[in-house]
Amino acid sequence: MSKFRIERAPAPMWVRPLIPFIAIPVTFLLTSALVLAAGANPLEAYYHFLISPLSNSYSAIEVLVKSTPLLLTGAAVAFAFNAGYWNIGAEGQLYAGAIMATFIGITLNNVSPFVGIPAMIVGGFVAGMLWALVPALLKVKLNIDEVVTTLLLNSVVLFVTSFLLNGAWRDPISMWPQSPEIDPGTVFIKLIPRTRLHLGFLLALVVIVIEWFVLTRTSFGLKMRAIGYSREGARFAGIKVNRTMLTVALVSGGIAGLAGAGEVAGIHFHLIDALSDGLGYSGIVIATLGGLNPFGVGLAALFVGLIDTGAQSVSRALGVPVYLGDVVQSTLLLVTLSLFLLNNYRIRKVEA
Amino acid sequence: MHIVQMRGIVKRFGDLIANDHVDFELESGEIHALLGENGAGKTTLMRILYGLYHADEGNILVNDQPVAIHTPKDAIAAGIGMVTQHFTLVPTLTVAENLALGEKGSLTLDIKQVERSVAEASKRFGIPVKPDVLVRHLSVGERQRVEILKALYRNAQVLILDEPTAVLVPQEVDVLFEALKRLQYSGLSVIFISHKLHEVMDLCNRITVLRDGKAVGTVHKNDTSTKQLATMMVGRESFGVTRQEQRVQGEVLVTIKNMCAEDKKGLPALRNINLEVHAGEILGIAGVSGNGQAELSAILCGMQKPSSGQIMVEGQDLTGAEADVICATGIGRIPEDRHANLVGELSVAENLVLDHLQDYVKNGILERNKIQQQAGKLIKDFQIKAKPRDRLRTLSGGNMQKVMLARTLSREPRVVIVSQPTRGLDVGATDYVRSQLLEQRKRGAAVLMISEDLDEIIALSDRIAVIYEGEIVGIIPNSEATPEKLGLMMSGSNIEKRKQEKKRVQV
Known part of the structure; x- marks a missing residue:
């Protein structure tokens, strides 16, 4: 007679990529209670969440639009996490990029797109880096926990945004707390006419590919992964841990800054308070769901973009709150993280 | 009862x-x-x-x-x-x-x-x-x-x-x-x-x-007696590795002068260590565990800083040098804790080149074929039971140690720092590791070997320094070393006796 026993041992390699796919149905089971409480049929709700956004080309493109900043914040977080630098500040770095892009956009006047667009991209990246600099230095020089510092700086940049929008940049005509519009020469070009899909999406795909290349094909990537897996082991092998980590933190901030620049230059054309509303935090969810692998991050970002679009569709069709989308997203993260425990177990057949 | x-x-x-x-x-x-x-x-x-x-x-x-x-x-x-x-x-x-x-x-x-x-x-x-x-x-x-x-x-x-x-x-x-x-x-x-x-x-x-x-x-x-206990604690059956007596007495490659260090709790762990290691010799550091060996090894590997003293290697002052500096000088280091000092989640091939990546990179891009080839060669040369793409953590302790040896010794270092080289290894792997260390000696490298295994110390070392409570209490040539004598030194009996005499005098 043989029976099965669960042992604490590393699971086979193929378990890990499966986990997010197991997580999705579990999440939907768990959240159905809420859907029921909101007075809707869960099956119908999930049809609207997952299928209906893809049923026509307009909303399918809208999924890509929603995914654009998520691809970037996800890539930013995943890059840092690969080196064991826990950057929780993508939200703030995104706003820093957006502020810089807005500054460039309202300062330049009648500029050629060949100057304006690169200026927005570089400006957003640099601003994100600068916002990531202080926590990175604190971490490297004084070993101050970056989770706390990057997280707290997120609220600081929101206040800076409010300060600008209620002060120097307040729209002089409408008096709304929003900045004046950016110069047309700094607006990202549309990838598909008469849609909202803009250059930022292409930029995000390029970032994902470059990130994959850096992580898997360069010595810098190998060094940062070594640090992420074992700081002591990397240090012993003569890798300059602090310098590498500092570079990673800055690049991560820069990528998040790009997301902010993209939202200003491609979607809103001015700075608003609610520019992001958690895109940076979603980046953490996406990086985790994607297993910190850039292509995994790409898929996860598209999936979260789908849920975000779907949330609006559910809300319109069934009258449930649009926040249900956030609940599904957060639950998905918790379920995925819990399921990563499966990685530590292995089912073995034992002869009794 | x-x-x-x-x-x-x-x-x-x-x-x-x-x-x-x-x-x-x-x-x-x-x-x-x-x-x-x-x-x-x-x-x-x-x-x-x-x-x-x-x-x-x-x-x-x-x-x-x-x-x-x-x-x-x-x-x-x-x-x-x-x-x-x-x-x-x-x-x-x-x-x-x-x-x-x-x-x-x-x-x-x-x-x-x-x-x-x-x-x-x-x-x-x-x-x-x-x-x-x-x-x-x-x-x-x-x-x-x-x-x-x-x-x-x-x-x-x-x-x-x-x-x-x-x-x-x-x-x-x-x-x-x-x-x-x-x-x-x-x-x-x-x-x-x-x-x-x-x-x-x-x-x-x-x-x-x-x-x-x-x-x-x-x-x-x-x-x-403490002597008998010490022998019971550290003795292990000897294996088939023999050291050739004759050797060339080479120049001094490593000099440690008046080095002191503290442990993690800030208590003194090393007191006034003075050591010299010559080319072509193995200097064994014997002692019961917890007498400062971990700190000595960590300092020589660049993972800890001494509180005072000086370390010179081939004329270069390496006092308080970080691991990347030590690594760049090409000093071979085989530490006690293989798990912490290799990267378990990376592949065997990646671990084998991690400390000298510069040789496997062109314009910042990894030369992946060259890395795989090198891994294949080292796996064969050092009899590692693994494939280049295997994750390191899936290897047994003996094979992990062989990875560490292969990475370190394949670069033919002039100076080798090695700590507890065979702890936790089976007989076959133990023999292999010891013969590799003797190979380094034959090649003319200066080897400083910290070990708590007395038989290993006696089998491999040309000279034996005994460490007790962070002090070197004596250095003797291999010809004078017996387990009994070393056991006595390791139990600190000389020092304890001196202390007691001091007490008696004070009373």
Whole structure:
């Protein structure tokens, strides 16, 4: 007679990529209670969440639009996490990029797109880096926990945004707390006419590919992964841990800054308070769901973009709150993280 | 009468056998030492007795009755208490509150009443503690007293102490020993885990020595000596590796001058170390574990900074150099802890080139074919049982050590720093590693080898330096070295004798 026993041992390699796919149905089971409480049929709700956004080309493109900043914040977080630098500040770095892009956009006047667009991209990246600099230095020089510092700086940049929008940049005509519009020469070009899909999406795909290349094909990537897996082991092998980590933190901030620049230059054309509303935090969810692998991050970002679009569709069709989308997203993260425990177990057949 | 009997205890962690059919008997009212090197299986055995681990085989009898101990709760019910190396007190609670934790009872807690009974117990057992003081205001020694009182308060008949003196200063050790002897007269049985010989001889009635997970033997204090104990602890069967006597005496490659260092707790770990290593020799550092070897190795590998002194390697001042600097000089380093100093989640191939990546990179891009080829070559040359793409953590300890050796020695370093090269390895791997080290000596490298295995030291070293409590207490050539002589030096007997003479003079 043989029976099965669960042992604490590393699971086979193929378990890990499966986990997010197991997580999705579990999440939907768990959240159905809420859907029921909101007075809707869960099956119908999930049809609207997952299928209906893809049923026509307009909303399918809208999924890509929603995914654009998520691809970037996800890539930013995943890059840092690969080196064991826990950057929780993508939200703030995104706003820093957006502020810089807005500054460039309202300062330049009648500029050629060949100057304006690169200026927005570089400006957003640099601003994100600068916002990531202080926590990175604190971490490297004084070993101050970056989770706390990057997280707290997120609220600081929101206040800076409010300060600008209620002060120097307040729209002089409408008096709304929003900045004046950016110069047309700094607006990202549309990838598909008469849609909202803009250059930022292409930029995000390029970032994902470059990130994959850096992580898997360069010595810098190998060094940062070594640090992420074992700081002591990397240090012993003569890798300059602090310098590498500092570079990673800055690049991560820069990528998040790009997301902010993209939202200003491609979607809103001015700075608003609610520019992001958690895109940076979603980046953490996406990086985790994607297993910190850039292509995994790409898929996860598209999936979260789908849920975000779907949330609006559910809300319109069934009258449930649009926040249900956030609940599904957060639950998905918790379920995925819990399921990563499966990685530590292995089912073995034992002869009794 | 035996209060505790452990019979045929086997405990495996994966491939490692931590306890290999260990028999252990504790007589009522004795203080019994469990002596052995780090990793000999002492703590594992006692964790099994206290219900923190489960034995794979074997059984436990308390007062001649078989008992099933699944959790510490069962152990406490059987009258067994344990003070672990890491205290389990809540610093923000008072002493009395800590003792009340885990007690069964009603929902309400009359803390005044608990304080009274703690004060009463403190008096009865002769262990002075103040019940109403917050634990975080107590010194380490006082916390240990609280831990002991906690065990006694729960009616422990058997008290297990895991390396209790490791955290204490000498005066506190004296106080502890007095208290333990007093408790012994009132009928308590004590199991004292230690690797310090003179403490064991001071305190204990009987001594059981563990080595490589096996019980080597149990002796009465009156029938033994520190010398015999040292030999029992560290001896291991010799293998087929032989060192050729003749060699070329080369120039001095490594000079360590007046080096001092502190351990993680800030206590002195190394005192005035002076060493020279010549080209073409193996200098062995012998000693019982915990006498400063870990710090010496960490400093020479660039993972820790000395507090004073100087390190010169081939004319270059490397005092306090970081690991990346040491690595760039090409010094070969094979550390004690392979798990911490390799990267388990990376592949074997990646680990094999990680410390000299610059040779496998063109314009910042990894030359992946070259890395795979190099890995294939090293795997063949060093007989590593793995494929280049395997994750390192899936390898056995012996194969991990071979990866470390391959990475280090394939670069033909002029200076090799190696610590516990064969700990935890099987016979075959041990032989292989030792022959590789002799190969380095033949090649003309200066090898500094730290080892707690006496046979290894004698088999490989040209000269042997003995370290005791952070000091080099003597350096002798291999021709003068015998296990007995080294054992005596390692037990610090020269020094202890000197100290006692000093005391006598002062009296």
